[in-house]
Amino acid sequence: MNTQPIMADSKPLSDTTEEDALSLIDCGICLAEMEKPKALPCLHSFCLKCLKRVAHPPGSFICPLCQEKIPLPPAGVDGFRDNFFINQLKERKAIFTIGKVIMPCACCGTTDQQVAARCMDCNGFLCQQCVHSHKTLAPLKLHTVFTLDELRSGTVDTSKVMKEECCQKHKDQVLRWYCKTCDIPICRDCTVMEHTRPEHDYVTIESAVKGHLEEIKNLVTACEGISRRVNTAITKVDKVRAKLDGQLSEASKRLKDEESKAKEAFLKALQENVKTTTDQLNTIKMERYEKIEDEKTNLQHMKSKLSNALEMANQVMKSGSTHDVASNYSTLCKTLTQLKEIKTAGINHSLSAVKFTPSQMGSVEHVNLGTVSSTGPNPRDKNGKWVLEKEIGKEGQGKIKNGFGVAVDPNTTDIVIADDGDKNIKVSDSDGNYKRVLEGVLHQPHDVAVSSDGFHFITDCTAHVKVFSPDGTYLKQFPAISPDGKSSDTDGSILFGITIDSDGNLLVGSSKNCISKHKQDGTHISTIKTNIRPWFIGMTSQGKIVVCANIANTNAQIMDHMGNLLHSINTPHDAKSLVLRPWRPCGVCCKDDGIIYVSNYEKGGQGGIYSFTEDGEYLGCVTTDVTEAEGIALIDNDTLVVVQHGHPAKIFSYLEN
Incomplete structure (x- = not known):
């Protein structure tokens, strides 16, 4: 999971690279690769063991990354959905890191030889000797084996030959159906036990995913537009802050100039007046900074949620198997549907307006260097x-x-x-x-x-x-x-x-x-x-x-x-x-x-x-x-x-x- 702060000038999500995709596998709590990743409703995923440290049933807990309140399932942390997509990303990372780290052969367990291929049926990496065994032993001949070079080249579609995911309830059954009533993938046993007709309507997972991908694509398009507008709004907030800083600086400079001119004649009264006027400027500064930072924090929070949702959606569409799409569809669509309704009202540009106007000083008894105003230009203002x-x-x-x-x-x-x-x-x-x-x-x-x-x-x-x-x-x-x-x-x-x-x-x-x-x-x-x-x-x-x-x-x-x-x-x-x-x-x-x-x-x-x-x-x-x-x-x-x-x-x- 990428835990770095999201900046206003970050690159578009459509430009996500292989490196960005693989960053999803890092846990935002322990910062290491996730073990037994669990997916939360906010689309963030964490190690099972890490979640158990921060979430204690019953009730709810706060997501460590987005601060969203997450209700705990009745079964506790174990009840959260397993994120099989993260596991597949880990395998992709392994393909690209073999040679840099020692990895045992999934077949014989040896680390003496560098692994050379992957068996999609055994679901593991093989050394050269075991690759030979897969080609010669009768029970293994029908297994699909790809060399690391083939996997790294991207010329093979591994999603079509990877071992199908099994049902969590019925461990020996493959998830080949999709319950439209519950919005989850199911197996054959589920169709005759928990998801029976006519109370439940289910179709093949392949037919369901076709519609899911199109719906996710439309929601991603809408949310990418919102993301661009949030970026624009953040830029405007920064411009208002910069303009405010400039005008505060100019106002303070003019105040100091007036102070120097009058200092010899009105020193005692001058110092008191300078303090009062400076306090006014500082009060305006703190109030405006707080409002501007609140606006930017809200926008950054929107952007963080948008970035996370879009990054996950784009990766599911780009690299996920049919089961990945089916497993993530309900949560993705719910989250993206909420996010596409985000409105960016825009910042009040009068927050940047502040000016110091020198006075025409009169008697020694009544020193008045000028006044502080916090409104924008007025057509009556002759300046x-x-x-x-x-x-x-x-x-x-x-x-x-x-x-x-x-x-x-x-x-x-x-x-x-x-x-x-x-x-x-x-x-x-x-x-x-x-x-x-x-x-x-x-x-x-x-x-x-x-x-x-x-x-x-x-x-x-x-x-x-x-x-x-x-x-x-x-x-x-x-x-x-x-x-x-x-x-x-x-x-x-x-x-x-x-x-x-x-x-x-x-x-x-x-x-x-x-x-x-x-x-x-x-x-x-x-x-x-x-x-x-x-x-x-x-x-x-x-x-x-x-x-x-x-x-x-x-x-x-x-x-x-x-x-x-x-x-x-x-x-x-x-x-x-x-x-x-x-x-x-x-x-x-x-x-x-x-x-x-x-x-x-x-x-x-x-x-x-x-x-x-x-x-x-x-x-x-x-x-x-x-x-x-x-x-x-x-x-x-x-x-x-x-x-x-x-x-x-x-x-x-x-x-x-």
């Missing part, structure tokens, strides 16, 4: 600004003709843009490099949302939401439901905006001035009425719904989950209360700290991106360097993607001065 980083979709395969909606994949931070001009969905990485396209069944792609597990939900000015898999395969479609219970595919509705709330449910905007709420499988949950057409929809961190209609002189609206109007987002004004632009709110996105960003669409001219509070209060102008702005989306709270109709998309970044 920073949004700047244009790049344009994307200008040329080549990823060229955007008429962009509308945009979403950011929460795991990969890929940018996903609905292109009405090409009738497809274009996907690029967060740097704007083209990756792939989703197409084939789309009419006029309008908006897109991406779930935490990578599924794409698209509205295309038809009556249905189109669903694509993470790899871009079209899966299905489903209609929205109006407040009177009518389906959008029967009442002439057209679907526009779409987003995903914090519970993973879809909010779909309809031309019938309503928002239809669905589970990701399309199941309808509820419908709320809106006062305006939901051209685009946003969700705040507090669960409020923001709707923009893309209609001139119509304010955007902030509603609660029941559709009750809370606030209007009115025409933005500058400090002199002068109208900045003709007001036509279009795209909308929301930041973790509650700030709402709205694009102002200006046909044939320059528009703008503006920011507001969750109460609809105007904060400021992000940029006017946009043309016919439609959908907008945020990457990690400090990067803004703006889709322009008929023009390339633009990426803006927030920079502090």
Whole structure:
């Protein structure tokens, strides 16, 4: 058993080598090769004697590797399933280590001669003299014998000629049947004793394994995707930690600079103020570190469970015999089915936000070097600004003709843009490099949302939401439901905006001035009425719904989950209360700290991106360097993607001065 910690940059499970496979034979308790290996429900295996040291009936015990609580069978440790697959891996290791260690002949017991072959019927290694006996003695002539060179070359399929496993209850009977009722391999005697029909349904083990392998393969594929997303989430946690360290360092440096400037005049008061402010930073540091480390520990725990399950499943599929597959099928499928439901919600990027702001010191009596803040960039903060980083979709395969909606994949931070001009969905990485396209069944792609597990939900000015898999395969479609219970595919509705709330449910905007709420499988949950057409929809961190209609002189609206109007987002004004632009709110996105960003669409001219509070209060102008702005989306709270109709998309970044 591999007891080494699993790092975020570990190699993919699909790249597992012979050395990795053989590492499964080491016991995680004694660290030696397992003797009489027993398999736990968590898929970890240990020596029988080692388990007896750590598990004492009755009740349960904690797995030494994954810390999962394991109930003890009524028979104690002996009741756990024997892991025959581990025994076969040990034999494989023996094949490759012969010559380096002394091994007795299974037939004559001598160690004087180096073993030269293996008899699949005797189930042991033979010296050269006994190999000769197998070829000449009548009772042994029919035995199947392979030389070590043949076994090491991998040219022979030993699983087809290995001695069949016998039933643990009926020692002289081979496991040739599979009880579908109990999900275990059984022998002939079992079929007439413990597993009789009609209470039990059993088939030949070969026919059962065909379906088992396909099911395990599908679950492995799904869990490998989860594993990749956990890796991505761990990387994001590390980035937030690194950014926090950098900002903590910068804040501390600025604090020290201010300390030096004021030290001579305000020494006594200064030292006390420095201590208080440093304590604030340290408090934030410890609180944030704890939250970040908790998140990473949880993700590492997920990854450890995924890695172990996938490693075992891949090895069973790659090297296991039919009995291995049958013996491991039930536990593998149960574990993999649970693991494929893992959700990676993503880390709150505001955890990395901390800054020290120097004060304008006044009198000697009231020394105040500055204040510590632990929130992200604020549009009101004059120490920073949004700047244009790049344009994307200008040329080549990823060229955007008429962009509308945009979403950011929460795991990969890929940018996903609905292109009405090409009738497809274009996907690029967060740097704007083209990756792939989703197409084939789309009419006029309008908006897109991406779930935490990578599924794409698209509205295309038809009556249905189109669903694509993470790899871009079209899966299905489903209609929205109006407040009177009518389906959008029967009442002439057209679907526009779409987003995903914090519970993973879809909010779909309809031309019938309503928002239809669905589970990701399309199941309808509820419908709320809106006062305006939901051209685009946003969700705040507090669960409020923001709707923009893309209609001139119509304010955007902030509603609660029941559709009750809370606030209007009115025409933005500058400090002199002068109208900045003709007001036509279009795209909308929301930041973790509650700030709402709205694009102002200006046909044939320059528009703008503006920011507001969750109460609809105007904060400021992000940029006017946009043309016919439609959908907008945020990457990690400090990067803004703006889709322009008929023009390339633009990426803006927030920079502090």
